[in-house]
Amino acid sequence: DVKVTQSSRYLVKRTGEKVFLECVQDMDHENMFWYRQDPGLGLRLIYFSYDVKMKEKGDIPEGYSVSREKKERFSLILESASTNQTSMYLCASSLAETWFFGQGTRLTVV
């Protein structure tokens, strides 16, 4: 009963490429989040959305953008990938205090 699905588990991209990370949830949640997870730094919020076509910057939005055209899908876009964006990316969705995470996408930028 997978509830939050990220399109890729592993991605390798070249510096300067435009990268799309997709996240889909099937729980009709209004809130969706993109986090970056690095050792010792925990979960850092990149962007979040509380409704279709709505987006809010998190703590580290630089170099990223997002798109939420449909309620179930929240996309993270790296406009021009750089090596310092090599990381684990986690998507989450929530309704009130009920949260679910995707399985994560490990992105390597070479």
Next chain:
Amino acid sequence: GENVEQHPSTLSVQEGDSAVIKCTYSDSASNYFPWYKQELGKRPQLIIDIRSNVGEKKDQRIAVTLNKTAKHFSLHITETQPEDSAVYFCAASIGNYQLIWGAGTKLIIKP
């Protein structure tokens, strides 16, 4: 801004012993405090949570305590087992729909 501090960053305990992870939060309006466990290569999953009107909650070998005055809460795991090895995250609610996360604690259970 609001933040959650989590300690220690790494905790190594002998199998069968207890483990305690502590978090401190800054927003006095926070009223919901979940704990998530992330096993290697897997997604974080909720293991226990507590609300501000409760001081302690227990679920088998896991317990969480909350001290609202001091703004800190702790996760207690008793009789640790190898499957408890994971990264544990605490979080505190802010606003209506956000959580602020601690940096995580890597728990290592030594056989």
